[in-house]
Amino acid sequence: MSDTHAHSVSYVRDTMLPQSEPPAAQTGAIKWMRESLFSSVPYTILTLLALYVVYSLLAGFLPWLLGGVWTTANIRECREVLEGASGGCFSVLTERWNQLLFGIAYPQDGYWRPTLAFALLFVAAAPVLFSHLPRGLLVVTGLYPFIAFWLIWGGTIAVPVMALIGVVGGYLVYSRLVANSFAAGFFGGILAALLIWFIGGYITAPLEGVLALEAVASRNMGGFMLNMILGVVCVSLSLPLGIALALGRQSSLPIIKLICVVFIEFIRGVPLITLLFVANVVLAYFLPPGTNFDLILRVIIMITMFAAAYIAEVIRGGLAALPRGQYEAADSLGLDYAQAMRLIILPQALKISIPGIVNVAVGLFKDTTLVSIISMFDLVGMIRGPILASTDWNGVYWELWGFAALLFFVVCYGISQYSQWLERKLQTGH
Amino acid sequence: MAENTKLKEVSDKVAVSIQNMNKWYGTFHVLRDIDLTVYQGERIVIAGPSGSGKSTLIRCINALEEHQQGRIEVDGTVLSSDLKNIDKIRSEVGMCFQHFNLFPHLTILENCTLAPIWVRKTPKKEAEELAMHFLKKVKIPDQADKYPGQLSGGQQQRVAIARSLCMRPRIMLFDEPTSALDPEMIKEVLDTMVELAEEGMTMLCVTHEMGFARQVANRVIFMDEGQIVEQNEPEEFFNNPQSPRTKLFLSQILGH
Numbered sequence: 220m221s222d223t224h225a226h227s228v229s230y231v232r233d234t235m236l237p238q239s240e241p242p243a244a245q246t247g248a249i250k251w252m253r254e255s256l257f258s259s260v261p262y263t264i265l266t267l268l269a270l271y272v273v274y275s276l277l278a279g280f281l282p283w284l285l286g287g288v289w290t291t292a293n294i295r296e297c298r299e300v301l302e303g304a305s306g307g308c309f310s311v312l313t314e315r316w317n318q319l320l321f322g323i324a325y326p327q328d329g330y331w332r333p334t335l336a337f338a339l340l341f342v343a344a345a346p347v348l349f350s351h352l353p354r355g356l357l358v359v360t361g362l363y364p365f366i367a368f369w370l371i372w373g374g375t376i377a378v379p380v381m382a383l384i385g386v387v388g389g390y391l392v393y394s395r396l397v398a399n400s401f402a403a404g405f406f407g408g409i410l411a412a413l414l415i416w417f418i419g420g421y422i423t424a425p426l427e428g429v430l431a432l433e434a435v436a437s438r439n440m441g442g443f444m445l446n447m448i449l450g451v452v453c454v455s456l457s458l459p460l461g462i463a464l465a466l467g468r469q470s471s472l473p474i475i476k477l478i479c480v481v482f483i484e485f486i487r488g489v490p491l492i493t494l495l496f497v498a499n500v501v502l503a504y505f506l507p508p509g510t511n512f513d514l515i516l517r518v519i520i521m522i523t524m525f526a527a528a529y530i531a532e533v534i535r536g537g538l539a540a541l542p543r544g545q546y547e548a549a550d551s552l553g554l555d556y557a558q559a560m561r562l563i564i565l566p567q568a569l570k571i572s573i574p575g576i577v578n579v580a581v582g583l584f585k586d587t588t589l590v591s592i593i594s595m596f597d598l599v600g601m602i603r604g605p606i607l608a609s610t611d612w613n614g615v616y617w618e619l620w621g622f623a624a625l626l627f628f629v630v631c632y633g634i635s636q637y638s639q640w641l642e643r644k645l646q647t648g649h
Numbered sequence: 650m651a652e653n654t655k656l657k658e659v660s661d662k663v664a665v666s667i668q669n670m671n672k673w674y675g676t677f678h679v680l681r682d683i684d685l686t687v688y689q690g691e692r693i694v695i696a697g698p699s700g701s702g703k704s705t706l707i708r709c710i711n712a713l714e715e716h717q718q719g720r721i722e723v724d725g726t727v728l729s730s731d732l733k734n735i736d737k738i739r740s741e742v743g744m745c746f747q748h749f750n751l752f753p754h755l756t757i758l759e760n761c762t763l764a765p766i767w768v769r770k771t772p773k774k775e776a777e778e779l780a781m782h783f784l785k786k787v788k789i790p791d792q793a794d795k796y797p798g799q800l801s802g803g804q805q806q807r808v809a810i811a812r813s814l815c816m817r818p819r820i821m822l823f824d825e826p827t828s829a830l831d832p833e834m835i836k837e838v839l840d841t842m843v844e845l846a847e848e849g850m851t852m853l854c855v856t857h858e859m860g861f862a863r864q865v866a867n868r869v870i871f872m873d874e875g876q877i878v879e880q881n882e883p884e885e886f887f888n889n890p891q892s893p894r895t896k897l898f899l900s901q902i903l904g905h
Contacts, residue, residue, distance in 0.1 A: 547713055548750035552764035552816060553740030555732070562763060566754050647753055647796035 283307050287618075293611035311615045312622055315606055319622070322441015322596045323605055326433055329373070333444045336367040340451065348637065371440075371448070373432035381419035385412040401557065437515040441596035443626055448515070449597075450584040450630075453522040457583070458576070460523060461530025462569075466560065468535060479531070486528035492589055494521040499593040518590055526583040533575030537568035570645045577638040581631045588627075598623050660689040663722075664820050664851045665710055670719030672705065679705055681875045683719070689819075692852045694862040694883075697872035698898060703855045706872070707822045710853070711742045724819055740768050743813030747825040749805040751797035757784070757808050758793040761815045769816065776815070783811040787841050803834025807841050814845075821845065823854040857902065863887065871895045 256266045286306035290313065291297040297308040312319065321330055343363035346356035365379035389412030397404030440448065467479035486494075498517040506512055541564060549559035569576070591600030602619045606612050612619075665687040672680040680702045687693060695703045708714040709721060712728055712735045721728040723738045752760050761780035765771040771779070784790045787807035789800075797805055806826055813821060823842065827835045839861050846852055846865040856862070862869050862883050869886040871879045871894075879886070879895045887903075890896045 542748070542750075544746055544748050544750035545752065548744075548746065548752070550713060551711055551739055551742075551744040551746075552812070553736050553768045554764065555736055558767050562767065563752055567752075570754065645754070647798055 279305075283617075289313055294613065294615055297615075307618045308612075308615050309618050311606065311612045311618055315601075315612070318442060318601055318605065319598060320442045321444050322439065322601060324439035324441065325435060325444070329433055329435065332370040332373070332432065336370040337444075337447065339363060339366065339370075348641075369432065371444075372435055372437075374434040375423065375427050376430040377423040377426040381423050382416065385415040385419060388412060388415045437513050440515060442601050443598045445515075445590070445595065445597040446584070446587045446627075449519060449522060449587040449590065452519050453526055453583055453587070454580045456519070456523045457526035457530055457579075460527035461576075462534055462565065464527060464531035465534035465538060468531065469538060482524075483528045483531050486524050487532070491522070491525050491586055492592060494525055495589055495593050497521065514595070518593075518595070522583065522587065525586075526579055529579045529582075530576055533572045533579060534568060536575065537570075537572035538564065540571050541567055570642070573638050573642055573645075577634060581634055584631060584634070585627055598626065660691075662689045663687070664689045664691070664724060665853075666720075666722045667710075668720045670709065670716050670721060672702075672709065672714065672716045672718075679875050680709070680716070683877060685870070685877065687820075687851060687853065689851050690849045691868065692846045692850075692866050693854070693868045693870060694866040695853065695855045695870045695872060696857065696859070696862070696898070697878075701872040702875040703872045704824050707744075707824060707853050707855055710820075710822060711739050711744055713744075736768075740764075740816055741818055742820045742822060743816060743818035744822040745806065745809050745813060745824065745826045747828050749797070749802070749809045749829075751805055751809055751812070753797050756794050756796055757789070757800070760797065760808060761812045764812070765815050780811070780815050783814045784808070786814070786844075787811045788837075801834060802830045803837045806830065806834075806838045810838075810841055810845070820851045820853070823852065823856065825855050825857070827856065827858055859887070859903065871898065873898075 257263045282305045284307060286301075286304060287309040288297045288300050288306055289309050291300060291308070291310040292314060294308055294311075297310055301308075317327070317330060321333060325333070339359075340363070342356070343360045346352045346354065346360055362383070365383045368382075369376050369379045389408040392411035393404040393408030395404075396407045464479050464483055467475050468483065470476045470479070495518060498521040499514070502512070502517055545563060545567065546559070549563040554562065588597055588599040590597050591603060594600070596604060602623060606619065607615070663686055665685070667683050667685040670680060670683040671678070683706060685706075695706065697703045705714055709716045710723060715730075716728075724741050726734060726738055726741075728734065728738060751757075752763070755763065758777060758780055761784065762771075762773065762776040765776040765779060766773055769776075781790055781793065784793055787810055789804055789807055789811075792800060792804060792808075797808065800808065810826075826842070827838050830838060835858070839858060842852070842854070842861065843865055854861070854866075866883050868880055869883050870877055871886070871890075871892070873894050879890065879892045881891075886895075887899065890899055
């Protein structure tokens, strides 16, 4: 540094600057409108154009919605009441409300059963979805599948109780054997559960009348209830199966890896609707004659496998996104494979995968309407079949499909909002 | 390789013994005929150019890398492919990584208590007391409830050291613990390591911090091309290097 520059270059700060407030925020609605709606001539034109489009849409829609008729018995009465004025025939919703929700054949005095099961679903799901709730509530979650089955399908309570005993027995055997080897625990547990169910079949047969609700056959399930059953069961089964498949695909054991890769690639490469046709028709050829393999169960298996294959790939993405160092740190602390996966790898991989998993879950829930093609009367099946085909309501399209869309939207938007909340909650960075 | 008799005074007990160890990545011969005996209480600094296999060497000691030939014995247990054996060795050997590798979804305290609770089956309360003890030791007890993402690099590395110490390891491995740190933070990590060394912990450090080597090491090992080229006490190693490769290396890292 030459002396001539010494004056201008050398500088010593003697006081450090304290933090100061940002310039007084320029807030207010008018300020906002000027900046984001009318900042220039083209923007102003676009804003006015958009306002006009919104106005004309609402001008058509609102009178139809607000001027709708809710109390007539059929479409002809509805049109008479309207006298050519704009308005929706929403009376189809009130008149066919129970059919839309529960299908045609569900016993009318039993509507409280699926409704109660639906209400309990929130109690059962709460401790899983919100980790700050007391852990004791998980008991409800564990019992819920058995209670819900009993409520919806009816029959003696002995059957779900025996199923529960089988699960508990299987778990006990698993926890005893798992210390020796995971394989022994896994297969031992499954064997024990199967054995209990097999023996239980003989025990529950004579107990037919014990605490029995009127039994409802699977073919009598319908309406939005069927979509909810398929959606909830398949989402909750496909997530653990998807995790297992994703881990299996990463496994260093070649046979497990091969099975998982083949399963994922095959199921993913086939349209869901073909799987449903297989469930409906073809599976009957492979089963021994005379076996009555429940149709809903077959459909649940197919949708679950389909969704699990997708979820497995989503989670594999999450696993791949984790830095190698996380695996190494877990290893270097002496954690075994199961501990490392459960405590370190999966919590992070699943967090990364949340948007993808929700994507699959939302898609799966909407795909449950495909069962209407294999002549099951879910919400879409009900609308397409019994309701629109009846002379009473032939021609009421907007109201029915709008209602179906609204129901699905509410559920899917709820799932989406929950997942965004969960992502924010799991954010642990700055 | 003749063992320097003075180094043996640390202890007669062998902590790590590596005999004729060879390792390949595919066909690339990354470690060649490694013979190394580490005595309890010894502090060894491993230096060398990048790609010389020094990180791979210490990663073989806790089986993060698999060796194909030779014998590694850690604290009396021979490393084999038996998983239980490997987990046992890993719980006796602590390791610090260049990029800390803290678990970002757990708090600092949970990072430290995880392994004691799940591997050592320590009761939670006891594990937390232990963790706070070591967090105090590395001088960040007040950060216990934060997440790793909220800490500076130097603090994270000190947490990583505390996390390893919570397992009460008999041997500590350091894989370039200061290479990813800002200059201001290197000192706080090195101070922690010096303190650990003064307490008699057996340490193997891969590092370029030659000041640290002079201060605490009782042996410096120089590696190149997958081989141990030279090893000596720090004074001799720095003032009187024998091999031309060592001389070149030292002139390059100390010259500027």
